[in-house]
Amino acid sequence: MTIVRTQGRTRMAKHPRDRMIESALVLMGEYGVEATSFSQVIEHSGAPRGSIYHHFPGGKEQLIEEATRYGGDVVVKLLAEAIEQHDPVAAVDSVGGFWHTVLYDSDFAAGCPVIAAALDSRSPAARKAARDAFQRWEQLYTEMLQRAGVPEERARSLGSIAISAVEGAVILSRAQRSNAPLERVVNELHGLFHEAIGNAGTQSAGNGRTQ
Amino acid sequence: MTIVRTQGRTRMAKHPRDRMIESALVLMGEYGVEATSFSQVIEHSGAPRGSIYHHFPGGKEQLIEEATRYGGDVVVKLLAEAIEQHDPVAAVDSVGGFWHTVLYDSDFAAGCPVIAAALDSRSPAARKAARDAFQRWEQLYTEMLQRAGVPEERARSLGSIAISAVEGAVILSRAQRSNAPLERVVNELHGLFHEAIGNAGTQSAGNGRTQ
DNA sequence: GTCTATACGAAGATAGAC
């Protein structure tokens, strides 16, 4: 067995099946779904070759789908504390800080596995899992902002730009091997959220453009 | 020869080489770099099999790199008119409107080829071409906003979020098969740009957070 | 410039032994 790269911050899962899912998650983010092979997952997770189809009878499609749903949950957990505190700005910080660390620690090799799943054209199951994750995140942002007094339509709008901008910034930061784009985006989202929350109740927000 | 799907808005290029680049661009956006094979490019472009390595001695890597640079130029051309008019908001509209149309016309199958290149792990040349495109777009936004009176640092910050958010929104809109995320993001960027330009000279902008 | 034929590797998946 070769040396297994660990995630550092995450403790090793006990069961090979869970290790394979976690490895798939990391590899998807770094190489994309198409380029994530069973061989890589086996090597990265240290799981035995012969057990792939035992644990995942649905083959690669099943593994990728489960990993994507797991990835969606990771971000939901990042948002959990901010949700309890009813603080949308803390939510942006939590996700932004997470990616800041992951990108830096991986020397800008890591990427978002949910994005990878969303962009995979061969697996409808993975795409659906990614879509579900996006919508769940958006819903959580929307609810947080509404509780902070932002009207629903504006809240949903801010949720969309928060997710889009952070995910886009992760790609840009990786491409430029610098967290600068991510930091700038988080900073702008701060201002945007503060302004919207500050204006809560004062006016109906929005700028009248719907295209 | 099978029926060749055309882009509709783009006239057919005369030379097989150019057709191959344009086809590669479309296929990269839809399927990703890894899943874009020569077979697909040949079929899509109608170019002859035997001429691949004649036109692209560097093989797939060369084709993908050239297509990515071409894709970067497409967006630069979209920004050109807005640059002449010194109107950053029009720039967002131009790119946003472009993706709105492309997504709708393709029934949400199309995607950004530059993103695909940025996420490809196997081709350093493609990644570099994507990075160059991002930085060029960001620079154009920054210059436009500076001419509109926005301080440099803030201008760069707004450029980063404009690119990140639109690229992210293209992914989300495709995943949800709806242009709603893209429209919401464009709308929020409108507000953000207007506010920043409106405050030009009044204060140094920013919200004091650098992380 | 374009063709066919082919080399070579790697992928996902299955079968059957242990």
Place this chain on the structure above:
DNA sequence: GTCTATCTTCGTATAGAC
């Protein structure tokens, strides 16, 4: 649960004829 062996398909790339 895990192993090895094998099937099949598909990818890039090259060689050499036309």
